[in-house]
Structure formats: structure tokens, C-alpha cells
Amino acid sequence: MGRGxxxxxxxxxxxxVEPLVELFLELGITSxxxxxxxxxxxxxxxxxxxxxxxxxxxxPSDVRVSLVTxxxxxxxxxxxxxxxxxxxxxxQKGHPAGRVxxxxxxxxxxxxxxxxxxxxxxxxxxxxxxxxxxxxxxxxSPGMVLAELHRAGLVQLLSEHRLRVRNRTFRMHGISPGxxxxxxxxxxxxxxxxxxxxxxxxxxxxxxSTHSVEIDVARLPIIRDLIARRTGTxxxxxxxxxxxxAGSVRSxxxxxxxxVGLTAVETEP
Amino acid sequence: xxxxxITRRARAALTAKSDDKAVLEALAGELLSVCLATLxxxxxxxxxxxxxxxxxxxxxxxxxxxxxxxxxxxxxxANLLNKWVENPSYRDTTGRPAVLPLAKGKGCSFSALAQxxxxxxxxxxxxxxxxxxxVIERIGRDKVAMxxxxxxxxxNASLILAHLIRSVRxxxxxxxxxxxxRSALLEGWxxxxxxxxxxxxxxxxxxxxxxxxxxxxxxxxNRWLFQRSQSPKSKTRKKRQAxxxxxxxxx
Numbered sequence: 001m002g003r004g005x006x007x008x009x010x011x012x013x014x015x016x017v018e019p020l021v022e023l024f025l026e027l028g029i030t031s032x033x034x035x036x037x038x039x040x041x042x043x044x045x046x047x048x049x050x051x052x053x054x055x056x057x058x059x060p061s062d063v064r065v066s067l068v069t070x071x072x073x074x075x076x077x078x079x080x081x082x083x084x085x086x087x088x089x090x091x092q093k094g095h096p097a098g099r100v101x102x103x104x105x106x107x108x109x110x111x112x113x114x115x116x117x118x119x120x121x122x123x124x125x126x127x128x129x130x131x132x133x134x135x136x137x138x139x140x141s142p143g144m145v146l147a148e149l150h151r152a153g154l155v156q157l158l159s160e161h162r163l164r165v166r167n168r169t170f171r172m173h174g175i176s177p178g179x180x181x182x183x184x185x186x187x188x189x190x191x192x193x194x195x196x197x198x199x200x201x202x203x204x205x206x207x208x209s210t211h212s213v214e215i216d217v218a219r220l221p222i223i224r225d226l227i228a229r230r231t232g233t234x235x236x237x238x239x240x241x242x243x244x245x246a247g248s249v250r251s252x253x254x255x256x257x258x259x260v261g262l263t264a265v266e267t268e269p
Numbered sequence: 270x271x272x273x274x275i276t277r278r279a280r281a282a283l284t285a286k287s288d289d290k291a292v293l294e295a296l297a298g299e300l301l302s303v304c305l306a307t308l309x310x311x312x313x314x315x316x317x318x319x320x321x322x323x324x325x326x327x328x329x330x331x332x333x334x335x336x337x338x339x340x341x342x343x344x345x346x347a348n349l350l351n352k353w354v355e356n357p358s359y360r361d362t363t364g365r366p367a368v369l370p371l372a373k374g375k376g377c378s379f380s381a382l383a384q385x386x387x388x389x390x391x392x393x394x395x396x397x398x399x400x401x402x403x404v405i406e407r408i409g410r411d412k413v414a415m416x417x418x419x420x421x422x423x424x425n426a427s428l429i430l431a432h433l434i435r436s437v438r439x440x441x442x443x444x445x446x447x448x449x450x451r452s453a454l455l456e457g458w459x460x461x462x463x464x465x466x467x468x469x470x471x472x473x474x475x476x477x478x479x480x481x482x483x484x485x486x487x488x489x490x491n492r493w494l495f496q497r498s499q500s501p502k503s504k505t506r507k508k509r510q511a512x513x514x515x516x517x518x519x520x
Contacts, residue, residue, distance in 0.1 A: 112416060112417050112418075113403075113417045113418075113419045113421055113484070114419070114480060114481055114483075114484030114485075114488075115477065115480035115481045115484065116481055116484070118416055118417075119365070119414065119416070121406075121408065121414075124408070124409070125406050125407070125408070156363070158361070158363075158368075159361070159368055160368045160408045160409070160412060160414070162368065162408070162414065164363075164365075219364075221362055221363050221364060222360065222362075222363065222364025223364070225363050225364045225365065226364060229485075230485055230489075233481045233482060233484075233485045234482075234485075236481070237478065237481075237482050240478050
């Protein structure tokens with residue numbers, strides 16, 4: 001098949017990929033992550049296809065898979081060692097807009113005197129969201145980045161074209177496999193603590209709550225904002241204190257290690 | 270008196286019923302030298318300081334507080350911000366200080382705040398002062414937003430010195446109360462210190478780590494006090510300024 005023919009077929013097949021790309025966009029999967037996932041599926045599928053074509057049960061060599069897929073044999077070995085998925089290297093890079101969120105939470109220019117991210121004007125007053133994007137994600141259109149962050153529920157649009165950041169990390173909201181998995185993990189952690197406390201009341205894990213306070217429903221956004229700010233600050237401090245304690249020389253010498261964390265949840269019974 | 274003798278007598282004073290006058294005198298001397306050494310860093314000569322100390326000792330410096338006068342404008346701005354933060358009618362639907370129109374209208378406005386706390390100033394002067402101290406910013410031509418709820422004195426020697434005097438007075442007042450308290454446990458006012466030797470890098474990290482915590486504690490304290498001071502019961506009672514002051518230090 002000529003080069004033009006191959007390109008033509010690939011273009012025709014694109015229409016089948018488009019809905020998948022749309023789904024990836026909804027799930028917050030970036031192009032490098034999708035490419036890594038596609039490469040992984042490609043390599044796994046090629047191995048199965050080669051084995052089937054040869055009519056043997058023996059797996060084809062990494063070199064053969066490499067020849068068919070065009071992926072270097074070292075990568076083929078690495079990819080085949082795990083089930084198909086996004087490579088850790090790609091996943092760690094995260095969504096490009098994540099760089100904007102990180103800078104909004106750490107660049108002193110965009111923090112208030114308490115060290116927390118300040119509300120920004122869209123572009124009128126420096127420092128603005130516009131300057132933040134230009135500095136930390138050069139080449140990207142601030143309008144597009146804002147639309148993306150707003151769609152993901154990470155930036156709140158206030159009156160007078162002012163913006164408030166709501167989270168430090170890029171994560172799409174709504175029902176998605178990742179979010180459902182996270183919900184399951186949180187529920188499991190809470191149930192594990194509660195059942196542990198039932199079984200071993202002499203060595204309980206911390207589990208406490210405040211008394212519920214009745215408020216006017218109109219004040220709910222204010223209370224939610226207060227809870228989010230106070231608890232966020234407290235959890236950050238706890239995380240840093242735990243990290244310092246866990247990293248101390250004495251504790252590194254200890255043998256068996258366990259994972260310890262803390263979760264705070266707002267309740268509205 | 271030698272250092273060794275002071276240590277011995279200070280230890281004895283821990284169990285004695287009355288304080289050792291010689292130890293108190295040595296401590297008073299040290300306090301004065303700490304103050305004088307600090308004031309020298311502000312460019313005051315030793316001779317001038319002796320002159321000022323003599324005037325202060327004889328009570329010739331007058332009763333009017335100089336630091337209050339120096340801090341008066343910053344204090345007014347702090348009170349303006351406090352109302353903007355704490356009064357529910359000045360908050361937006363998310364509970365944060367609302368963007369305010371400059372001109373007086375039907376609802377809340379920056380003009381109303383400016384007039385209440387800076388009665389002799391023009392609104393534009395108050396906006397200018399707020400922008401200079403980086404607590405407010407203009408939104409378009411006719412609105413302002415709060416960007417910081419704390420008036421910082423960083424970079425201004427006379428404001429910092431006035432602030433120091435106020436802080437020292439507060440610290441003395443707490444110390445004075447605590448030296449009279451019978452039990453150190455719950456009768457005294459809280460006065461806590463955390464101190465460990467750390468590197469420059471760790472100290473920088475520490476400041477970054479502790480800043481939001483300190484801000485939250487002071488905000489919580491402020492909210493509690495403000496709401497209590499506004500309650501109908503409290504309005505008729507005699508009041509005195511009270512609060513919490515936290516700062517990071519390095520010896």
C-alpha cells in the first residue's frame with residue numbers, strides 16, 4: 001500500500017476515534033496521556049495478533065512486536081510487563097492547565113498576605129489571570145485555559161470579571177471512572193476506620209465530629225467556603241507535619257511501615 | 270554581679286517566696302540594653318537615646334501616645350477592613366468581602382466605609398491609601414475589591430517602630446497579668462513559644478508552612494471577638510481592647 005493510501009485509510013478511521021477523543025476530553029485525559037494509552041494498547045494487541053497469525057501459543061519476541069508497531073524493543077518490553085494503561089511518565093505530567101493552578105497556589109505574586117491564592121481579575125488589573133497564564137503556560141490562550149478550568153469546576157467566576165481558584169490539582173468533576181474509584185477509596189477508608197474502632201476500641205483511630213449547627217440555607221455558600229478554607233489550611237499543615245515526622249531519621253530506621261492519613265468531610269445530615 | 274551569681278540567685282528565687290531584687294535589677298538592665306541596641310539600629314545616636322531615656326524616666330515625655338498617632342491612619346484602615354470582612358452586609362454570596370461600588374447608592378458602598386473610618390478624607394484618598402498598602406484594588410472606574418485583609422507595615426521604619434511599641438506594651442500587659450496569677454495553668458493568659466535551631470532553608474520553609482496557619486488563627490480569633498462585641502448584651506458593657514498577636518521570630 002502506498003503512503004497516500006495508508007494516510008487516506010488512517011484519515012477515514014479518524015471518524016471512529018473522534019467519539020473516544022470526546023470522552024477523553026470529558027474525563028480530563030490529555031493528548032500525551034491518550035497517546036501513551038493508545039501505544040500501550042497497540043503493543044499488547046500486536047503481540048496477540050502476531051501470536052494468532054503464527055498459529056502458535058508461544059508469544060512473539062519483543063523484537064518482532066517492535067518491528068510491527070514501530071515502538072523501540074526496550075519500550076515494548078516495558079509496556080508488555082504491565083496491562084495496557086497510561087505510562088507513569090506521561091501521567092505525572094498531568095493536564096497543562098495544572099501548571100496554572102499550581103502557580104496560582106505558590107507564586108507569591110498571586111498570593112494574599114496569608115499565603116493563600118487571591119481572587120484575580122480576568123485581565124484588567126495586574127496581577128491578573130491573563131498574566132498568570134502568560135507567565136506559567138506560555139503559548140496558551142488565557143481565554144481557553146479559563147474556559148477549561150471553569151468547565152472542570154476549578155475556577156469560580158465572580159462578579160466584575162473576577163476569578164477564584166477552587167482546587168490546586170486538575171481533576172474533572174462529575175461521574176467518571178476515576179472519580180467513582182476515588183469515591184470508593186474514601187468510603188472504604190472511612191468504613192475501615194469505623195470497623196477498626198468497633199473491633200479494637202482499646203486502640204481506636206481518630207474519628208470525631210462537631211455538633212451540627214442549624215443555619216439559614218441562604219448562608220450555606222458562606223459556611224461551605226469557611227469550612228473549605230479552614231479545613232484546607234489544617235489538612236495542609238497536618239500533611240506537612242506528618243511528612244516531617246515520617247521522614248525523621250529515627251522513624252526511617254524502623255522496620256514495618258504503615259500508611260496513615262487524615263480525611264475531613266463536610267456533613268449536611 | 271557575675272553571670273554565675275545571677276544564675277545561682279535566679280534558681281534560688283524559683284523556690285523563694287519573694288523575688289530577688291538583685292536579679293530583677295540585672296534583668297531590668299538587660300531589658301533596657303536590648304531596647305537601646307534595637308533603637309540604635311533605627312539610626313538614633315547613643316547620646317540622643319540617653320537624653321530620651323532621662324526624659325522618659327522623669328516623666329517629661331508627655332502623656333499623649335506617639336505610637337497611637339503614628340498608627341492612627343493604619344488603625345482606621347484596619348478597622349475599615351474589619352467591618353468589610355466581618356459585617357454580613359458587606360459580604361458577597363460566597364461569604365467573602367464583596368466588590369463594592371465607590372459611590373454611595375442603595376446598598377453598601379466603599380464611600381460609606383470611607384466616611385465612617387476616615388471622616389475628614391476624600392474617598393479617592395482612602396482608595397489611594399488602600400492601594401498603596403496593597404489591601405484594595407480598583408475594579409474599573411467605579412468599584413473596589415479587597416485583596417488583603419491585613420494592613421502590613423513592611424518597609425516603613427516609623428510604622429514598624431510604632432507597631433513594636435504597641436506589641437511590647439501588649440506583651441508587658443500579658444506578663445504583668447501572668448506574674449500576678451496564682452496558678453500558671455489556667456488562670457494566666459496563654460503565652461506559648463516554639464523554638465528550635467534550624468538552617469536558613471528550613472526557616473524559609475517554616476515561614477511558608479506556618480503563614481496560612483497563623484492567618485487562620487488570627488481570623489478565627491478576630492471573628493469571635495467581633496461577633497461578641499456586636500451582641501446586644503455586650504453593647505452596654507464597658508469594653509477594653511483584647512486580642513491575640515502571633516509572630517514568627519529568629520534569634
